[in-house]
Amino acid sequence: MLLKSLFLFLAALFQACAAETSFLSVNSRRYRDALGDDQVGSLEELTKISDAEEPMVWFKFDKFDLLGELARSTAETRFLTAFFEGSVTDVLDQDSSSKAAENVRSEKFEVAEIPASAFESLYDRVHPSDGALVFEFTESNYDLALLDEYLEAVYIYLEETLANIDNLAFQVPTSGKNYARAHSKVEVTDPEKKPGSxxxxxxxxxxxxxxxxxxxxxxxxxxxxxxxxxxxxxxxxxxxxxxxxxxxxxxxx
Structure with missing residues (x-):
């Protein structure tokens, strides 16, 4: 109940404009230092310094109101709930990243419809040498339960393929207006902690x-x-x- 209230509060605050907000779960010391020293101010900039040893995985929602749906839905969302409830370490307010970074080691996946098999959609497209992977969700509506299952399947596949899967980001279409008040309600947790059950x-x-x-x-x-x-x-x-x-x-x- 408390978590849903948090989602609803954030969603209500973030409806004023089309700016985007990024929620990060960052384990890399190098990335945390870059964020802390204001060397990077967006996910796009962060992916430019990512590498295969510490790949950055970016889930980008162009139109789908993820926070609002999480607040309203009664569906079971193990992966998303674990991420937003216990794994967020940084928040980038009014993140203007609009496209994948121009990085030859990155791979971009455009997701219009949730594929029947996440593994088939990723097979032969994800490589251990990838420094960044961007999953761009282009539709304005998704079944939240199916989306959560897909994200969890992607996470499992990447965990087996990449060097590590410790640096995740969700970018959602929200407004950064009055975010300072909302930020005080977002719990920043141990960056060593991975999304779990x-x-x-x-x-x-x-x-x-x-x-x-x-x-x-x-x-x-x-x-x-x-x-x-x-x-x-x-x-x-x-x-x-x-x-x-x-x-x-x-x-x-």
């Missing part, structure tokens, strides 16, 4: 809520125990006060 974040949240509930219940029980002990103690004192003291002057026959 979508249940990780949910389980973590449930575990935290469960721990808090247990602590509250334990405190309540402790309070009841203290009250009970206090009541029993006062009861003993009351009974003691009712007992008649023996008359030491009374003679016994």
């Amino acid at each position: 979508s249940t990780d974040g949910v389980q973590s949240a449930l575990w935290t809520e469960g721990l808090i509930s247990c602590l509250i219940v334990a405190a309540l029980l402790l309070w009841i125990l203290v009250i009970a002990i206090s009541w029993i103690t006062s009861l003993d004192i009351s009974y003691g006060a009712l007992e008649k003291p023996a008359n030491p002057l009374k003679k016994t026959n």
Whole structure:
């Protein structure tokens, strides 16, 4: 619920203009330094310094309102939820990247319709020497569940083919207006963490809520125990006060 509220909040803020926002999960120290030192200001610039040892994988949505759909949809989206909930390390506001970088080591995939088999669409087109791969989604509407399955399949294939798959980016058609307020609600996480099972974040949240509930219940029980002990103690004192003291002057026959 909290994550969907976040998606809805971001989507609402980003409707004013056609600028794009990029969400990155970057593990490469070189890329993080370049982003931190403002050496690069867009995904296009970042892919220009990418190489086969640290390839950059870029999922670009030209028209599809990904954040809005994630906020509204009830479909299971393991990959997308894992990425946005636990893997984002950097955000590029008003990213003006409009095309794939002119990089001979990059490969561009145009995705109009979700292919029946992600592996067949990638076979013989992805090579270990690729420094950047750009997946451009050109339509304004996609089935979110199918899209999530496709992205996860692509991730698995690239993980087996490339040197590593530690540097991912999603670029969505949003507005950067008032983004500073929204950015404070985006959790920046450990860059070493890869997108994993979508249940990780949910389980973590449930575990935290469960721990808090247990602590509250334990405190309540402790309070009841203290009250009970206090009541029993006062009861003993009351009974003691009712007992008649023996008359030491009374003679016994």
